[in-house]
Amino acid sequence: MSSFPDFRPRRLRRTPGLRRAFAETSLAASDLIAPLFVKEGLSDAAPIGAMPGHHQHTLESLVKETRELTERGVAGVILFGIPERKDAQGSEAWNDDGIIQRAVRAVKDEVGDEAVVIADLCLCEYTDHGHCGFLDGDQVDNDPTIEAYGRIAASQAAAGADMVAPSGMMDGQVKSIRRALDAGGFDHVPILAYAAKYASSFYGPFREAAEGAPRFGDRRSYQQDPPNVDEALREAALDVAEGADALMVKPALPYLDVLRAVKDRFRYPTAAYNVSGEYSMLMAATERGWIDERAATLETLGSIRRAGADLILTYHARKAAEWLN
Numbered sequence: 001m002s003s004f005p006d007f008r009p010r011r012l013r014r015t016p017g018l019r020r021a022f023a024e025t026s027l028a029a030s031d032l033i034a035p036l037f038v039k040e041g042l043s044d045a046a047p048i049g050a051m052p053g054h055h056q057h058t059l060e061s062l063v064k065e066t067r068e069l070t071e072r073g074v075a076g077v078i079l080f081g082i083p084e085r086k087d088a089q090g091s092e093a094w095n096d097d098g099i100i101q102r103a104v105r106a107v108k109d110e111v112g113d114e115a116v117v118i119a120d121l122c123l124c125e126y127t128d129h130g131h132c133g134f135l136d137g138d139q140v141d142n143d144p145t146i147e148a149y150g151r152i153a154a155s156q157a158a159a160g161a162d163m164v165a166p167s168g169m170m171d172g173q174v175k176s177i178r179r180a181l182d183a184g185g186f187d188h189v190p191i192l193a194y195a196a197k198y199a200s201s202f203y204g205p206f207r208e209a210a211e212g213a214p215r216f217g218d219r220r221s222y223q224q225d226p227p228n229v230d231e232a233l234r235e236a237a238l239d240v241a242e243g244a245d246a247l248m249v250k251p252a253l254p255y256l257d258v259l260r261a262v263k264d265r266f267r268y269p270t271a272a273y274n275v276s277g278e279y280s281m282l283m284a285a286t287e288r289g290w291i292d293e294r295a296a297t298l299e300t301l302g303s304i305r306r307a308g309a310d311l312i313l314t315y316h317a318r319k320a321a322e323w324l325n
Contacts, residue, residue, distance in 0.1 A: 025306040027298065029073035029321035033118065033271070033313045037209050038062045039082040040099040050205035051276055052283050054315060056082065062103055063110045066117075072321040076116030078165060078313055079103050080210050082125050089134060090126030094151040101159040108160040118192060119156040121149060121166040121177070124212035131214050132168035132222065140222055146173045150180030157186035165192040165248070169222045169235075178243035190245035192271060196232035196258055197250045199223035202277030209276065232258045233265055240266055246311075251275040253300065256307040263308030272304050274314035282316075294323055 001007065012022050038057045039046070045055040057065060066077050081100030083092040092098045100119060107117050123145070124132045133145030145168065153164045164181075166173045174193050181189050199220045207213040224231060232255075236247050247266065249259045250273035263270045282300065286293040297316045304312050314320065 025302055027302050027305050027320075027324065029317075029324050030075050031305060031310070031312055032074050032301075032317040032320060033116070033311055034065075034069050034074055034077050034317035035080065035313055035315060036062060036065060036077050037080045037082060038099060038103040039211075040084045048205070048209045050208050050280055051315060052280075052287070053319075054209065056209065059103060059106050063106050066107045066115065067110055069318055069321070070111050070115040072318065073325060074115070074317050074321050075311065076118060076162070077107065078118040078120055079107070080120050080125060082211050086126055086128040088128060089148065090123035093123055093126040094148065094155045096155050096158065098155075101155055104156060104159040104161050108162075116162045117160070118163045118165050119159075119161040121152050121156065121164045122168045123148065123152075124168075124214070125210050129215045130212055131217075132219065133170060138217060140170075142170050142172070142222075146170050146176040149173050150176045153177040153189075153191075154180050154184040154186065157181055157184065157189045161189065163190045163192050163245075165194065167194040167197060167250075169194065169197050169219075169224065171238075172242070174239045174244050175242035191243065192246045192248055193236075193239040193244035194250055194273075195236040195239045195244065195247040196255070196262065197223050197248075198226050198255060200226065200251050200254065200275070200277075202251045202254070202275050202281075205276035205280045226254070229258050229261055233261060236262050236266060236268075240268065245269070246271060248273060248313075249309075251278060252304045252309070252312070253278050256303065259304070259307045259309060269310050270308055271311040271313060272307070272309040274300065274304060274312055274316070276315060279315040293319075298323060 012018050042058045045057050045061040048054045083099050122132050131140050133140040246269035248271040252272040252274045259272050285291045
């Protein structure tokens with residue numbers, strides 16, 4: 001390789017056109033998925049205090065928001081439902097007339113196949129204790145929980161979900177869901193597996209938005225331990241073997257190394273979740289005038305793409321799509 005003065009790397013950075021022409025990573029609105037919350041019993045959309053610009057939606061405002069996102073080129077939405085009634089089993093999660101099922105039907109009626117409609121599949125928003133499964137004492141009972149996940153998946157698919165995304169980090173969840181989908185005649189519905197979901201400190205604003213914080217204890221017995229990357233690769237391998245169609249790493253920014261490792265190892269369609277705490281942290285700095293929101297957001301999303309994400313779930317989807325377009 002030639003060296004200075006014969007080789008001058010700055011030549012290719014001299015103008016915006018040159019920089020765009022030689023960019024190694026691209027970012028487009030079609031790389032983004034917008035997480036949206038829909039709450040049963042609301043008369044109007046309710047602002048989420050910890051997440052400026054976001055709301056708990058009514059069915060009507062959810063449909064409107066999805067249409068506007070679709071018009072801006074965003075690839076799709078992932079929906080989180082908040083029921084009026086909660087119980088120990090979270091039975092509203094597989095109610096065929098539950099809030100998430102009605103939301104999926106309403107959104108699909110509006111956008112059809114123009115956008116991907118993903119149903120988050122978990123129990124934390126539906127249980128009165130806030131954990132992601134059935135309890136045995138103060139511990140989540142894995143095997144009955146994944147049977148329930150199968151019922152939820154079949155109900156969400158029957159409502160019209162294009163994809164289901166199990167987020168509970170239960171052992172065997174993908175296998176149980178795949179069997180339930182296939183048995184119900186939904187073998188065409190793919191599974192986006194939260195393959196590496198860490199017990200992170202960046203979920204706080206989400207728990208306000210989804211009203212799913214655990215009433216006691218924490219989720220460290222089923223979500224991954226932050227220091228571990230080899231464990232994430234084992235988890236991803238299990239999900240691939242059980243029938244996952246795509247893999248996800250959550251959160252994104254503290255785990256870009258994990259994202260890259262998962263992409264390199266499996267070469268599967270790979271997503272990353274740019275979570276609520278990452279969004280709120282950036283917005284807080286923006287409100288104080290410490291950073292430029294547009295520049296910091298696009299740099300952040302670009303870094304997630306560069307690390308290996310084919311798809312980014314982000315609360316900045318709407319604004320980023322406007323800026324990118």
